[in-house]
Amino acid sequence: MPVQGIRTVAAARNGVGAFILPCKRMDFHYCDWAGSSRGMVSFLKSALPSFAKANPQIEIRVSPRPHKHPVIKGHYINGREKAICVRNLEPEQIFKKANLLKEASGEKLKRTKKPVTSINDSVRGIWSPYHGDIKTV
Amino acid sequence: MKRLQLQRWSSSVLSPRVRTGSRLQHHLYTGLRCQSTFSPVPQAENEPLTHEQPPVSPIPSPNSQKSKYTLPSPPVEAARESAKLAALHARLYLPSRLPLETLARSLVDASADPNSNFNNASLATLGHDLLTYYTSEHLICTYPRLPMAVVFAAMYAYVGPKTLAAMTREWGVEHAATPGGEVDPGFLQFKRIDPGTEIGEGQVNGTTRPNDHRRWRVSMSSRVVYDNEFGEPVQDPTKNDGLPRPLPQGVTAEQASANFVRAVMGSIYLHAGRPAAKRFFEQHFLSRHLSLTELFDFSQPARDLSRLCARESFEPPVAKIISETGRKSRHPVFVVGIYSGEDKLGEGAGASLLEARSRAAVAALKGWYLYSPLNVRVPSSTEEESSAPWKPVHVDLGEVIV
Amino acid sequence: MAAVIVSPKRPFLTLPFLLPSLSESVAVESRRNQSSYRRTKQRLRVKPDSSFGASSDQSQEQIIYNPPSSAPSVYHTPTKFLPADDIRRTLRTDASTDSHNTKELPPVFKSTSEKKYHLNQSDIEEIRRLRLSDPMTWSRWKLAKRFDCSPMFIAMVCEASPQKKEIQRQVLEAVQSRWGTKRRMAREDRQLRKESWGRDE
Numbered sequence: 001m002p003v004q005g006i007r008t009v010a011a012a013r014n015g016v017g018a019f020i021l022p023c024k025r026m027d028f029h030y031c032d033w034a035g036s037s038r039g040m041v042s043f044l045k046s047a048l049p050s051f052a053k054a055n056p057q058i059e060i061r062v063s064p065r066p067h068k069h070p071v072i073k074g075h076y077i078n079g080r081e082k083a084i085c086v087r088n089l090e091p092e093q094i095f096k097k098a099n100l101l102k103e104a105s106g107e108k109l110k111r112t113k114k115p116v117t118s119i120n121d122s123v124r125g126i127w128s129p130y131h132g133d134i135k136t137v
Numbered sequence: 138m139k140r141l142q143l144q145r146w147s148s149s150v151l152s153p154r155v156r157t158g159s160r161l162q163h164h165l166y167t168g169l170r171c172q173s174t175f176s177p178v179p180q181a182e183n184e185p186l187t188h189e190q191p192p193v194s195p196i197p198s199p200n201s202q203k204s205k206y207t208l209p210s211p212p213v214e215a216a217r218e219s220a221k222l223a224a225l226h227a228r229l230y231l232p233s234r235l236p237l238e239t240l241a242r243s244l245v246d247a248s249a250d251p252n253s254n255f256n257n258a259s260l261a262t263l264g265h266d267l268l269t270y271y272t273s274e275h276l277i278c279t280y281p282r283l284p285m286a287v288v289f290a291a292m293y294a295y296v297g298p299k300t301l302a303a304m305t306r307e308w309g310v311e312h313a314a315t316p317g318g319e320v321d322p323g324f325l326q327f328k329r330i331d332p333g334t335e336i337g338e339g340q341v342n343g344t345t346r347p348n349d350h351r352r353w354r355v356s357m358s359s360r361v362v363y364d365n366e367f368g369e370p371v372q373d374p375t376k377n378d379g380l381p382r383p384l385p386q387g388v389t390a391e392q393a394s395a396n397f398v399r400a401v402m403g404s405i406y407l408h409a410g411r412p413a414a415k416r417f418f419e420q421h422f423l424s425r426h427l428s429l430t431e432l433f434d435f436s437q438p439a440r441d442l443s444r445l446c447a448r449e450s451f452e453p454p455v456a457k458i459i460s461e462t463g464r465k466s467r468h469p470v471f472v473v474g475i476y477s478g479e480d481k482l483g484e485g486a487g488a489s490l491l492e493a494r495s496r497a498a499v500a501a502l503k504g505w506y507l508y509s510p511l512n513v514r515v516p517s518s519t520e521e522e523s524s525a526p527w528k529p530v531h532v533d534l535g536e537v538i539v
Numbered sequence: 540m541a542a543v544i545v546s547p548k549r550p551f552l553t554l555p556f557l558l559p560s561l562s563e564s565v566a567v568e569s570r571r572n573q574s575s576y577r578r579t580k581q582r583l584r585v586k587p588d589s590s591f592g593a594s595s596d597q598s599q600e601q602i603i604y605n606p607p608s609s610a611p612s613v614y615h616t617p618t619k620f621l622p623a624d625d626i627r628r629t630l631r632t633d634a635s636t637d638s639h640n641t642k643e644l645p646p647v648f649k650s651t652s653e654k655k656y657h658l659n660q661s662d663i664e665e666i667r668r669l670r671l672s673d674p675m676t677w678s679r680w681k682l683a684k685r686f687d688c689s690p691m692f693i694a695m696v697c698e699a700s701p702q703k704k705e706i707q708r709q710v711l712e713a714v715q716s717r718w719g720t721k722r723r724m725a726r727e728d729r730q731l732r733k734e735s736w737g738r739d740e
Contacts, residue, residue: 005290017424024309056227125609132608
């Protein structure tokens with residue numbers, strides 16, 4: 001056979017075409033008794049319904065965790081999870097933390113050194129010393 | 138590629154009550170499960186899909202907590218209560234005309250629930266046909282000269298089971314450990330293969346080919362006729378090799394995920410229509426990155442190129458050294474171009490003259506195969522009203538046959 | 540693509556980097572000695588590309604083709620491979636092809652002999668008879684030399700007898716049995732590398 005095909009898998013580009021929010025589930029844990037959960041309880045009562053309504057893509061679970069500090073956990077489509085302890089925080093601060101988890105990609109935080117990272121081929125190709133005009137100086 | 142006439146037979150996939158409108162959706166299927174044993178309307182003769190179901194024993198009270206455990210898959214009314222399912226619906230930006238019940242049904246594999254009114258087999262068949270049709274027309278119209286082996290590989294890369302399983306992961310769909318009526322309908326429900334079972338990847342006993350038992354050499358043109366969209370042999374249901382084939386006891390997670398994605402595509406087509414399905418395909422499948430240049434594997438590129446030039450009546454290709462460095466050193470580099478007359482067909486660099494010539498021939502052949510006409514349109518773009526009349530796409534001899 | 544349309548030619552002297560400007564030299568003076576600065580500047584003063592200069596036909600608009608210094612992309616279909624009705628065929632002028640020195644490029648293979656097609660049916664029968672009768676003397680190379688054709692052609696028209704093939708296989712095995720680990724691995728690696736040429740890796 002003169003030519004054969006090589007089987008691969010097309011790579012996903014989230015946001016090109018369709019965008020899937022990486023955060024798929026958020027768990028809110030609170031304690032009814034402890035004082036560190038006071039802000040969390042008022043957040044759950046007041047702000048959580050509007051937060052859930054604004055983000056229908058995220059499955060939200062609320063569950064008590066007695067005698068422990070309140071925690072928000074985000075579960076992401078890459079299988080990782082991120083947890084933030086929100087003890088003694090005010091409802092507005094908790095809302096900011098929830099937003100932080102919502103907008104995270106689920107990857108480990110890393111420093112981006114290049115302004116653009118892309119899997120597309122460069123328009124001008126990879127530089128090679130054997131091509132292009134040789135300029136004499 | 139034959140044109141699909143989908144709307145005609147799609148009524149067998151969904152019962153007419155589903156398509157009556159969104160007002161009825163909330164009491165859709167809320168009736169007893171035993172209702173599904175008879176078909177809701179008198180079916181036409183050419184729709185044998187619902188006739189082959191085994192009768193299911195009527196379940197006395199499907200709403201009671203106890204009977205949930207006897208169901209093979211979650212009851213229909215559980216779909217409205219599942220947060221996971223609603224989140225998945227919103228995450229995929231599915232059209233609101235697609236009810237949650239259908240999304241829940243597309244998550245139930247045939248291995249979990251053999252009743253075809255409650256599993257996704259029919260939706261997956263429709264979705265698979267749509268996906269392969271849209272992908273193949275895109276590939277063939279955009280790159281009219283692609284050889285068939287590469288078309289198969291590209292089809293596999295866009296809508297093959299591995300890609301669909303990856304998409305299921307990227308959509309955030311989780312697998313249920315075991316299917317059952319009490320499971321959240323937002324999980325993908327399928328029966329897993331028992332550990333230790335041999336998975337015959339690509340080994341099919343009775344195929345649809347004539348003279349299958351003789352093990353003749355499989356040519357590319359026969360693969361177009363007899364094999365499936367990815368160039369794999371198709372299992373013929375009528376051929377059993379004399380042995381009664383055991384019923385499949387389960388499926389792999391990859392197969393179940395692929396069926397789920399296909400079923401979502403099919404249900405979008407049925408509920409939201411053709412434009413929505415096409416848009417969904419473009420956004421989720423065509424937007425994936427596939428570098429077609431990496432799908433080629435040439436065995437004798439220089440011979441193919443000279444055959445091509447002879448066929449197209451170009452001058453025979455001549456390899457010429459464009460530049461070189463370090464010929465007598467340990468790491469020489471030669472840049473060789475292949476010329477047909479005055480025109481350069483391709484060039485490549487290599488550590489030996491043979492390697493550079495071979496790479497240049499590969500580049501020239503890829504230049505031939507990856508030709509793409511300007512202003513490409515696909516046949517399905519004429520399906521909408523007020524679309525411009527169809528103009529034939531570019532067709533030429535294409536593949537080099539040696 | 541890489542072609543840029545430049546309608547009016549920029550005058551040669553308006554390119555500021557070609558001339559040492561006064562303000563620059565004053566500003567830099569504090570940092571670097573002026574003499575060394577001037578020398579550096581002089582060395583950096585590159586002669587502009589020929590496409591920047593005044594061309595012979597000044598009035599006519601033209602396309603400046605400045606290819607990137609990289610291997611050409613395979614998505615850029617060669618002009619010869621474009622179909623006759625493709626508009627790109629007319630857009631590509633001879634300025635965009637570097638075909639001026641194609642003639643003097645050295646070929647990879649020294650002798651590109653013309654095919655002669657001088658053997659007829661009786662010659663081919665003779666070749667087959669010789670190859671079958673005495674395969675040890677009449678090898679492919681000897682037959683090719685005698686009939687003035689290539690060994691490839693001999694392989695195309697006839698096949699060696701099974702006994703000869705068996706002998707040859709035993710000879711190969713005897714040779715390969717003397718190979719050590721290093722030589723065997725090197726040969727296998729070479730074969731793998733050769734296969735990767737076709738995949739363009």
